[in-house]
Amino acid sequence: MNALVEVEEKLVCYHCGDECPDDSITLEEKHFCCHGCQTVFEILQDNNLCTYYDLNDNAGVSLKAKNFEGKYHYLDENNIVLQLLDYQSDKLCKVTFYVPAAHCSSCVWLLENFNKIKKGVVTSRLNFLKKELSLSYNPEEVSFREIVELLATLGYEPLLNLDSTEKNNSKNTLQRSLILKIGVVGFCMGNIMMMSFPEYFHLDLKNSIDSTYQKFFLYFNFLLSLPVFFYGASDYLNGAYISIRENINKTTNIFSVDIPIAVAIITLYGRSIFETFVNHTAGYYDSLAGLVFFLLVGKWMQQITYNYLSFERNYKSYFPLAVKVIRENVEMFLNVMELKKGDTIIIHHQELIPTDAIISKGKATIDYSFVTGESDPVNKATGEIIYAGGRQKGERLELIVQKPVSQSYLTQLWNNEAFLKEKVMPTTELANLFSKYFTVITFLIAASAGIYWSFFEPGLFWNSITAVLMVACPCALTLSMPFTMSTTMAIFGRNKFYVKNQGVIQLLNEVNEIVFDKTGTLTESNSEKVSFEGNIQSSTLSEYEQKLLKTLCLQSAHPLSKMIEQSINIPNFQSLPIDYFQEFQGEGIEASIAGNLVKLGKEGFVKTSHKQNISHTHSFIEINGIEIGYFVVETTYRKDWQSILSNLNKSFKLFLLSGDNDADKSKLSQFLKQNSLFFKQKPQDKLEFISQQQKLGNHVLMIGDGLNDAGALRQSDVGIAISEDIKIFSPACDAILDASKFGQLADFLKFSKISLNIVKASFVLSLVYNFIGIGWAVSGALSPVLAAIFMPLSSMSVVLFAVGLTHLFAYFKKL
Amino acid sequence: MTVIIFLAIAALAVAIGFLGAFIWATKDGQYDDTYTPSVRMLFDSVEKKSEPKIEAEKGV
Numbered sequence: 001m002n003a004l005v006e007v008e009e010k011l012v013c014y015h016c017g018d019e020c021p022d023d024s025i026t027l028e029e030k031h032f033c034c035h036g037c038q039t040v041f042e043i044l045q046d047n048n049l050c051t052y053y054d055l056n057d058n059a060g061v062s063l064k065a066k067n068f069e070g071k072y073h074y075l076d077e078n079n080i081v082l083q084l085l086d087y088q089s090d091k092l093c094k095v096t097f098y099v100p101a102a103h104c105s106s107c108v109w110l111l112e113n114f115n116k117i118k119k120g121v122v123t124s125r126l127n128f129l130k131k132e133l134s135l136s137y138n139p140e141e142v143s144f145r146e147i148v149e150l151l152a153t154l155g156y157e158p159l160l161n162l163d164s165t166e167k168n169n170s171k172n173t174l175q176r177s178l179i180l181k182i183g184v185v186g187f188c189m190g191n192i193m194m195m196s197f198p199e200y201f202h203l204d205l206k207n208s209i210d211s212t213y214q215k216f217f218l219y220f221n222f223l224l225s226l227p228v229f230f231y232g233a234s235d236y237l238n239g240a241y242i243s244i245r246e247n248i249n250k251t252t253n254i255f256s257v258d259i260p261i262a263v264a265i266i267t268l269y270g271r272s273i274f275e276t277f278v279n280h281t282a283g284y285y286d287s288l289a290g291l292v293f294f295l296l297v298g299k300w301m302q303q304i305t306y307n308y309l310s311f312e313r314n315y316k317s318y319f320p321l322a323v324k325v326i327r328e329n330v331e332m333f334l335n336v337m338e339l340k341k342g343d344t345i346i347i348h349h350q351e352l353i354p355t356d357a358i359i360s361k362g363k364a365t366i367d368y369s370f371v372t373g374e375s376d377p378v379n380k381a382t383g384e385i386i387y388a389g390g391r392q393k394g395e396r397l398e399l400i401v402q403k404p405v406s407q408s409y410l411t412q413l414w415n416n417e418a419f420l421k422e423k424v425m426p427t428t429e430l431a432n433l434f435s436k437y438f439t440v441i442t443f444l445i446a447a448s449a450g451i452y453w454s455f456f457e458p459g460l461f462w463n464s465i466t467a468v469l470m471v472a473c474p475c476a477l478t479l480s481m482p483f484t485m486s487t488t489m490a491i492f493g494r495n496k497f498y499v500k501n502q503g504v505i506q507l508l509n510e511v512n513e514i515v516f517d518k519t520g521t522l523t524e525s526n527s528e529k530v531s532f533e534g535n536i537q538s539s540t541l542s543e544y545e546q547k548l549l550k551t552l553c554l555q556s557a558h559p560l561s562k563m564i565e566q567s568i569n570i571p572n573f574q575s576l577p578i579d580y581f582q583e584f585q586g587e588g589i590e591a592s593i594a595g596n597l598v599k600l601g602k603e604g605f606v607k608t609s610h611k612q613n614i615s616h617t618h619s620f621i622e623i624n625g626i627e628i629g630y631f632v633v634e635t636t637y638r639k640d641w642q643s644i645l646s647n648l649n650k651s652f653k654l655f656l657l658s659g660d661n662d663a664d665k666s667k668l669s670q671f672l673k674q675n676s677l678f679f680k681q682k683p684q685d686k687l688e689f690i691s692q693q694q695k696l697g698n699h700v701l702m703i704g705d706g707l708n709d710a711g712a713l714r715q716s717d718v719g720i721a722i723s724e725d726i727k728i729f730s731p732a733c734d735a736i737l738d739a740s741k742f743g744q745l746a747d748f749l750k751f752s753k754i755s756l757n758i759v760k761a762s763f764v765l766s767l768v769y770n771f772i773g774i775g776w777a778v779s780g781a782l783s784p785v786l787a788a789i790f791m792p793l794s795s796m797s798v799v800l801f802a803v804g805l806t807h808l809f810a811y812f813k814k815l
Numbered sequence: 816m817t818v819i820i821f822l823a824i825a826a827l828a829v830a831i832g833f834l835g836a837f838i839w840a841t842k843d844g845q846y847d848d849t850y851t852p853s854v855r856m857l858f859d860s861v862e863k864k865s866e867p868k869i870e871a872e873k874g875v
Contacts, residue, residue, distance in 0.1 A: 183834065184838075
């Protein structure tokens with residue numbers, strides 16, 4: 001049987017590369033897996049855009065099981081479209097879409113040629129890494145809805161949700177201003193060094209011609225240093241000023257690390273001006289420019305994040321943008337934020353319930369798995385209240401809104417104080433903690449050097465004081481942290497563990513408790529496995545029995561039936577004739593198929609002799625009054641989950657908080673202590689559990705996946721969202737872990753410890769440099785040339801040390 | 816030897832020109848997306864074949 005299947009040549013869809021079930025859909029000798037893919041091919045062919053397929057084989061996005069019927073009707077509503085537009089006038093509108101499906105160069109090509117497919121679209125540009133498509137179009141020629149529908153038809157469905165209405169461009173401008181500063185300071189640094197060259201090689205000052213040039217070079221350098229001090233270093237000077245003011249006002253007693261940096265910058269600049277205009281000798285402009293340049297580069301490194309990943313999502317990214325409302329007998333689409341108590345809303349199959357509401361018409365079968373982790377759908381009848389966040393499966397519902405969206409049971413979680421305050425990131429804390437001592441010690445050394453020289457050689461008094469303040473800049477110190485951490489981030493990223501920023505790596509170090517979610521975290525998401533257990537007479541189902549059961553299950557919309565139906569694979573299956581079918585709510589289904597009475601359902605509905613360990617996931621089978629056996633649905637746990645848990649158990653305290661029922665309790669208690677297993681946990685319970693643990697002084701790492709973990713992820717010291725596809729929704733978190741790398745969690749935790757040790761080692765190295773520098777400085781021997789060589793060299797060697805060591809350890813740890 | 820002073824000023828003037836170009840490029844947003852242009856430049860220019868079709872559509 002198997003051999004036969006393998007001989008047959010596999011048909012691959014010309015558009016998306018998926019396997020075709022048969023060769024029924026064929027066009028110009030090209031096979032397609034579904035009509036959606038064929039449609040895209042036809043659209044592209046009509047518009048002469050088949051280069052798409054030349055760039056990459058099977059470049060398309062699979063369109064199987066996609067149905068956009070009616071999905072975008074709300075985009076005809078002008079006030080909803082207005083919230084999405086970046087710019088709007090009578091002749092031109094601009095909009096930016098998030099298109100998660102864009103994945104290769106063909107996608108870039110097609111989306112940027114979108115104006116050729118749709119008349120009225122003026123320009124179209126894709127930012128591939130951010131997956132943002134910027135379109136401008138003429139609203140007189142093409143409507144917003146048409147554009148979205150065509151994009152969806154082509155497989156590039158834009159993600160439109162409540163979050164899309166909130167625009168932020170502040171990050172871009174911040175990054176741009178930093179790049180500008182680096183460019184300007186770099187320019188000044190290079191030119192100052194060039195102008196200082198004659199100085200480096202000992203200009204002959206006794207020669208009268210040379211000394212005139214020297215003056216020229218000095219003033220030139222002074223001019224070039226102006227932008228360095230007033231523009232490039234402005235952030236540090238301002239930061240220091242603010243920190244000092246706060247200390248004087250006693251609002252804080254933390255010394256910002258900007259203070260010692262600003263002291264060094266100001267002394268360098270003051271001393272240089274003094275040397276230039278009073279002594280007419282070389283200043284320290286080159287050291288100053290180099291210092292500011294390195295500081296800015298370090299700052300830039302610190303800001304590098306994965307800008308194509310979003311770590312800040314809340315319920316708004318999960319909620320739809322608009323919902324159909326009946327207000328005063330008029331049907332219309334409304335932004336869900338505008339819903340009021342008493343509005344009637346209409347929810348179709350697969351749509352999300354946006355707020356708490358009472359059912360006024362229809363029968364609800366609601367899937368709350370994403371919100372609570374509970375895998376069974378909940379049935380509700382007319383008159384009952386349903387809570388926000390569930391997805392309706394089945395018929396059309398009419399609901400009466402009870403609360404505005406922001407106050408619903410689900411969204412209340414986001415009103416918790418955990419969401420209101422920013423998480424404290426330790427990067428700055430550590431540096432600030434240390435800067436107080438650093439500043440005090442530097443001033444003490446400077447003062448004692450000054451006192452010493454004022455007795456023995458008063459001429460060196462100012463020289464030595466300023467030299468100490470200049471050379472004791474914590475530049476190398478502040479650089480070692482961002483460089484080590486950004487290297488670690490890159491190494492983690494290479495291993496599909498994406499941390500939000502550098503502070504998270506430090507926080508990972510302090511973790512001593514790990515809290516797991518079950519559904520979607522320890523288990524694979526959407527991976528329920530259906531297995532058949534026969535009774536004694538027959539351990540497998542005959543092909544005819546399989547056909548009967550598949551036919552039966554096809555009649556029912558119950559999730560269990562759907563799963564069982566999909567688990568029965570029959571090539572070229574055709575339903576058998578059905579004479580009678582009935583579904584007994586909460587019990588089972590029965591039908592008369594081709595003269596056989598087939599029953600499938602719970603114990604009791606189907607007579608059974610099976611008595612052990614019966615749970616709700618058992619579905620018993622009876623054909624013509626004979627008990628055949630049962631189907632059991634089990635969730636698949638992630639590969640190696642047992643070894644991971646027992647491995648982590650050695651160094652961490654482990655907990656499990658699950659929103660699901662306790663069916664798997666016995667399975668889990670082999671690896672986790674009985675009293676650390678919690679089931680039927682609501683999102684609020686999870687959050688409170690973690691905050692309790694924190695009050696006991698523990699540092700908690702939370703790993704979860706769904707909205708039900710959102711509160712816990714936020715409250716925890718480090719919240720890791722686990723995700724099958726990192727670009728798809730994950731709740732607000734500090735790090736995103738690709739599900740395939742779940743097994744390496746312990747390695748990541750260990751490596752974060754190593755990188756913090758590397759930072760400490762480079763701290764020591766830079767302190768050694770500081771001692772050498774201060775040694776020169778107190779003796780009054782720090783010449784401008786020496787400073788210009790020594791200061792950048794120390795910074796660079798610390799950076800190289802930190803980055804090199806991190807890579808070396810990553811190599812040894814096989815990360 | 817005053818030519819050196821002139822030379823230094825001229826060299827700086829050229830460099831300032833490039834600095835200006837850099838500032839313009841940054842403000843223009845050229846550093847916002849550093850990846851897509853590398854893909855975009857590999858595409859061939861538009862084929863001429865498609866033009867008659869567009870005109871035919873306009874005719875309708």
